[in-house]
Amino acid sequence: MQNKGLVKFFAIIFALVSIYQLSFTFVTNHYEDKAKAFAGGDSTKELQYLDSIGNQTVFLGQTFNEVRAKQINKGLDLEGGINVTLQISIKDILKGLANNSKNATFNKALAEAESQRQGNQSYLDAFYTAFDKESKGNVKLASADIFANRNLSEITVGMSDSQVKAILDKKVKESIESAYRVFRERIDKFGVSQPNIQMLGDTGRILVELPGAKDVDRIKNLLQSTAQLEFWETYKVDEIGNYIMAANEYLKTTEKQPAQNAQAAKTENKANSDVEALLGTVAKDSMGNTANKEFNPLLDLFAMGGQQGSPILGYFQTKDTVKVNAYLNRADVRNLLPADQKYARFAWGKPSKKAPDLVELYALKTNREGIPPLSGSVVTSAQDEYDQFSRPVVGMTMSPKGAKIWEELTGKAYTENSNIAIVLDNIVYSAPGVTSGPISGGRSSISGDFTVADAKDLANILRAGKLPAGADIVQSEIVGPSLGQQAIDAGMLSAVAGLIIVAAWMAFYYGRAGWYANVALLANLLFLFGILASLGAVLTLPGIAGIVLTMGTAVDANIIISERAKECLRKGMNLADTIKESYSWHGAMRPIVDANVTHILTGVILFAFGSGPIKGFATTLLIGIATSLFTSIFIARIFMDRDVKAGRSLAFCTGITKNWFTNFHFDFLKVKKFTYGLSLIIVVVSFASFFVNGFDQGTDFVGGRTFQVKFDKEVTANEVSDKLGEVFGVNVEAKVFGNKQQLKLTTKYKVEEEGAAVDQEVNEKLYEGLKGYYSSPMTYEQFVNATEGKTLGVIQASKVGPSMAKDVKQNAYWAVLGSMAAIFVYLVISFRKWQYSLGAIVSVAHDVIFVLGIYSLTYKFMPWHMEIDQHFIAAILTVIGYSMNDTVIVFDRVREYIAGKTKGDFNKIVNDSVNTTLSRTINTSLTLILVLLIMFVFGGDSIRGFIFAMLIGIIVGTYSSLFLATPVLVDTMPRKDKEEIERRHKEAQEELIAEKA
Structure with a gap:
């Protein structure tokens, strides 16, 4: 190896830099553990503690905030929190x-x-x-x-x-x-x-990840508010009441009276109790008189009518607002408005905390253009504060121009004894009257049924400014912190177990050379984590899976080198020449490069087409390939060269494994008719299952809402499904997830409707449907929101809108087809013959169809989830990469033997070349299968289906590389090329015989 000193220098520097980068993660974890101990489970106190030390110097002259910014970021599946994709x-x-x-x-x-x-x-x-x-x-x-x-x-x-x-x-x-x-x-x-x-390219989508965020409804309101602030004068009950009565009389002629039932009576009683909670009375005027048995299409929807002189026209149940809107916005009904009220706009208030099922109705005095007399553009600052009664409000300061208009507007309201509605995103927050004359100076406040958090968020929104357009949540995921900790524990257990197994096998099979490979593997992990930390990459559970998989593939290069070295030693080469030959381009380097390029192409396509956790998987895979190549080629060789210099022997095996997997003489081409037939049956059965059984497509591909819910006792999935079906009015699929105390619930209820109000409605319905399945009472906030140490309720939730699902599915198709096309082109360039590419693509297509077929045939009765989603696509692309890797190693040896002087006909040359790669194929496949089995057992329910796909793919990929790719290569090779190869080999053999004679 040239420039050994330079390689050692860079390796040491690289290791020191990696340790330095990782030190920030260890220091951050130390202080976060102290914060948790101090807070005792109170997340607010924990944040306050971390904020208090944010500017304190804690490590190498840097503050805690600076140190924390340099740690390895954990994804939501490890940290817990909220992830949303917003579509502008x-x-x-x-x-x-x-x-x-x-x-x-x-x-x-x-x-x-x-x-x-x-x-x-x-x-x-x-x-x-x-x-x-x-x-x-x-x-x-x-x-x-x-x-x-x-x-x-x-x-x-x-x-x-x-x-x-x-x-x-x-x-x-x-x-x-x-x-x-x-x-x-x-x-x-x-x-x-x-x-x-x-920002996600030029799609108009913005990804927001909030690790540790817990209040789901609050976050969604914060993100989806456009901050369209408007000030409007309002009509009062006595001004608009005649229109309401006229509209009701008209609707009697167009609407049919619905059948009365017991449920309606329950609903009315619920409405009465909510009004009592809100106003402390059930007094009703004529517009809310439910005692009247006559059918009144509009008046019957009033839970309570507004009082004379009030801007509140009445109170309605939230579920009835859609019907009220439909009535009041009908052109024929609006024609009943008097000429001076024809531009009236009806708007709903903000639901009360006391009676969340009730909402107020207002009528705003708008104009032809729909332009308010005053908008939020005049607000120069906003802050949360308290009024004279110690209630949270939002104080605002306006620009000079806004202050002048505000003074005129409040002066007019004072003179006319009218109210001014403060409207944010078409919701009336309050509609106060003006009792003390015009308000000058541009100072005002927004009051309402606010908590301290509500006031803070509203002030924050107004300070940040309004959005240029509406923003809809097209995809969201919510992960509880306890689920994140379980994922960390499962991931770490599988990683450590995988590392131990791989290291033990390498030491057992290759002896001291195996220990050198293990040192290179440890260096590889150090470099990998150091790069992740320095890049600010996000570590996810699939990312951990990528790291564990990297451990399996990292030793592949060492296996190829060690197998080549054993061949050289058997030919009588000394150790120095053996090492030199093994690390040469014509030795192990060419197949190593070819195999890893196919892996890199797969990783790049995964990164380009994937999102969220899949990008994390691709990131660790790509970095792992780079670091494993460096450590395998340079780190392990440093120790081998030291053995040469010291005159020590190095056998690349142990006494037990010396003759393992050697002297194979299996005729792979002889059984090709059988393997062709078997593979054809697999393909036919798989396609039949695609059409008959279909797939268990996840919400990633079809859209929908998914909730992972934990109970404090065992529940029956079918019973829960039926109960939720009654509550939602649509099908809700329930599946056992891990154990019978945990269910995965999926529904398409209102998935096409956007907005925080819709998401909250879904959460409330879910709570109503499931609260009876808990032994101990649980509040809505406890059920929905993620809290530290939470082990019950919604521990993970996700939503994928139809447009997002369509794009995800499209990206998945392109990712699979694109990876196969890219690898096909690379192999044509590398091997100079399209037959090699065809053999590899047939093999890979077979593997993909096989894995899809297994999922289609068995998803209905397997004890773990086998959904076709983004994680599954990541597994398929990994299988493609591995299958290509395996096939390329075989083809490289075939190419080498074809170009050499092996005796025999074309089929024997190919068979001999495949047999000599069996030791490498078995060892690499075995280490990967063992690692994946460990991950499958200990890796947790959330990635079990993902790992199962890779496990099946590795097994079938090994089969197809040996029994399918090679026969296809042989059968498509032109006869004249075969004859030319046989003629050349015959001449070479005759020359060798002549030389010996």
């Missing part, structure tokens, strides 16, 4: 840029883009396609009633569509970046340690 509405941005244009072509193109978007096509590109189709060249984007408006000075009438598109691309990108900054500021003020916020 490009449609809303375009409507805003077009000044809410009423142009028919423009609006039809917006609708078409939403419904006809293809695969990973961006909404903006879909809009351009739809607009070109709808306009047919007759309508231009730069029309005065579309984008050439006063809000968009960069675009003028007469510009070409291509010029306008360039400007729109820029504007949309700026809007998404603006949204990103707003989210960043909101989250930074929330107090979560190490939040991760990133």
